Ligand SMILES: Nc1ccn([C@@H]2O[C@H](COP(=O)(O)OP(=O)(O)OP(=O)(O)O)[C@@H](O)[C@H]2O)c(=O)n1
């Protein structure tokens with residue numbers, strides 16, 4: 485048979501099928517291209533901010549950075565640099581006030597290196613002074629003013645945008661510490677599905693904050709119910725569309741250095757000679773203290789009296805139980821004008837939720853290996869560890885930890901005992917809720933402390949209202965759209981093939 489040269493004519497259905505196939509491939513390619521280009525990282529537009537934490541024992545300078553376009557989101561600001569200022573805290577310059585400012589110069593230079601020079605002018609710089617300066621203001625207001633002027637002068641001459649140097653209140657210190665840790669832990673983040681879940685279950689837990697400095701200590705948390713017994717301890721916040729009623733109290737003179745001074749001032753009251761056998765220091769440890777210096781301080785001045793000696797000679801005894809008993813006397817639990825108190829007649833509502841304990845709480849517990857989150861140490865084990873540490877003779881401790889500064893090392897026994905007294909006797913944490921305290925130094929790359937919260941607040945980076953976020957991020961939205969479109973096209977194609985079997989797929993077609 486003769487085969488003609490004409491090709492078999494393509495049927496209409498086959499043509500449509502081919503066009504549909506072509507179009508759906510094109511659509512799939514377009515969708516994928518859009519998804520890829522849309523999610524390509526934009527050139528980094530970073531902003532910086534600097535906060536100096538002028539604490540009683542030392543000053544730290546922190547540099548924070550965040551993506552400019554996301555500055556009102558929660559959890560986007562992170563610490564990129566910390567610089568420890570050499571020498572004492574600024575309150576230690578009361579006898580040479582003009583030297584307080586220049587002491588910050590080295591860290592300011594370090595900040596200049598971290599931040600690109602074209603952004604120096606727009607970078608805000610803040611200094612907040614805490615309990616050391618609060619005490620100096622009480623003891624010698626004019627010296628305190630001169631110290632603040634000196635640091636202000638130095639910060640003004642730095643190439644950054646100076647936003648103020650001030651002594652912050654204990655309430656602010658507590659509140660900003662609480663904001664910092666909850667911001668870093670993502671507890672304010674309530675967008676999309678988590679928000680829905682939270683509103684269904686009405687859960688919106690924040691973490692309490694425990695800060696222990698050299699001169700003051702703060703406790704801040706959201707109580708279970710609104711107790712209006714002591715309004716001065718309550719703060720009202722609206723953050724990311726949610727209201728918070730926060731309890732806070734700052735105990736001036738109950739930082740760990742001032743607590744030691746208070747203890748020594750008490751011990752002196754009953755001494756007949758200048759030598760003190762101190763159970764809170766290791767056996768074999770010796771220290772000499774100038775008595776007039778000890779009583780200059782507002783935390784001890786009420787106990788000032790005439791002594792027949794001018795120096796106090798401390799001899800370590802290394803007896804934890806005795807040490808705890810002597811520290812206990814610092815917490816007056818006898819009268820409470822409210823339904824419940826911590827100590828010294830200060831209102832404390834029932835403890836609620838988890839607590840992040842930072843600064844010296846962390847330094848001390850971390851040194852004693854008692855801060856592990858993986859294997860939390862129960863309260864009785866914590867006490868026995870501190871007891872055995874206190875019982876070790878000083879020469880042995882010094883050899884074992886020769887790399888640690890003697891000032892810190894010699895006081896870890898006292899500090900461990902003081903922390904347990906403050907938490908157990910002061911705030912009444914028990915064996916039952918001890919596991920709710922988490923000793924933390926950093927959260928991610930940022931130090932736990934009041935500075936980040938302070939900057940977030942002053943730069944208006946925390947919005948009062950929820951930034952009305954869609955339930956899905958942009959990337960997940962595009963990805964999901966691509967996936968759904970592909971599934972839809974395939975299903976349609978398959979269905980069409982099934983019900984309108986084109987001739988080309990039918991048997992017998994050549
Ligand atoms: N590795 C470290 C670092 C500090 N410290 C001690 O921790 C206390 C200070 O802690 P910090 O939080 O830095 O206090 P300040 O901010 O200086 O004091 P305040 O907040 O009261 O103004 C001081 O007694 C210091 O000697 C310590 O034992 N071990």
Ligand SMILES: [Ca+2]
Pocket residue numbers: 539540614696697698843
């Ligand atoms: Ca501090």
